[in-house]
Amino acid sequence: MTDKPSSGLTGPRFEEPVERRDFFGLAAVWSFFGMILTATLGALKLPMPAVFPEADSRFPIGKPEDFPAGPPKEIKRRRLWVLSDDKGIAVVSTVCPHLRCVVTRHADGTFVCPCHGSRFDATGKKTSGPSPRGLIWKEVSITPDGRLIVDSEREVSSNARFAV
Numbered sequence: 001m002t003d004k005p006s007s008g009l010t011g012p013r014f015e016e017p018v019e020r021r022d023f024f025g026l027a028a029v030w031s032f033f034g035m036i037l038t039a040t041l042g043a044l045k046l047p048m049p050a051v052f053p054e055a056d057s058r059f060p061i062g063k064p065e066d067f068p069a070g071p072p073k074e075i076k077r078r079r080l081w082v083l084s085d086d087k088g089i090a091v092v093s094t095v096c097p098h099l100r101c102v103v104t105r106h107a108d109g110t111f112v113c114p115c116h117g118s119r120f121d122a123t124g125k126k127t128s129g130p131s132p133r134g135l136i137w138k139e140v141s142i143t144p145d146g147r148l149i150v151d152s153e154r155e156v157s158s159n160a161r162f163a164v
Contacts, residue, residue, distance in 0.1 A: 057153040063146055064089065064164045074105070080138070080150065081105060088161030091138045091150050092124050098131040111135060123158040134158070 061075060067084040074081050079094045079102055094103050094111070101115035109122030118129030125134045139154035140162040148162070 058149050058151045060143070060147045061091070061150055062148055064142070064148060067148075072105070078150070078152075084164075085161075088163040089140055089148065090156075090158075090161050091140050092158075093136045093138060093152075095136070096131055097133050097136065098129070103135070125158065 059078065061078070061080070061082060067073060067082050067089055069084050069086055072081045072083040074094070081092050081094060083090045083092065094105075095101070096103050096113040096115065096118055098113065098118055099115055101113050103111040103113045103118075103120065105111050110127075111120040111124065112118070113120075113129065113131065116130050118131035119127045120131075120135050121127050123134075124137060137156050137158050137160065139151045139156050139160075141149050141151070142162070143149055
């Protein structure tokens, strides 16, 4: 027996509303399970590093004998031109400082950006175009075993040479 008389009407409209106390009890239970789920996901993420170590900015390009004085050599994979003369060896980046496009080198030694037309002379100095500056020259050093090393994060002036 029920303590309330039944009117015989059925459907969601005629069901008794959820009591306030029941609503808060259900909300507390769902909040608890949500907190457990969030804490578990956070704990599972802990073993994975949030920051991965960056690759070394220094890399070998070869031995000094690989770059005899004369026409420059391009290292496409590293986006570099290696220039060698009687003063030594220098490395210039082929990445345009404007929008990071790869510049091309012409027979006369000048560099041209195909994206927006920036032009650079043989020393990498900007001669025209939207680029905010000239091409970037990279530091060259040598390892104890005689390999040339380029540091992609260290800039040098365009007349700096690694004496061989």
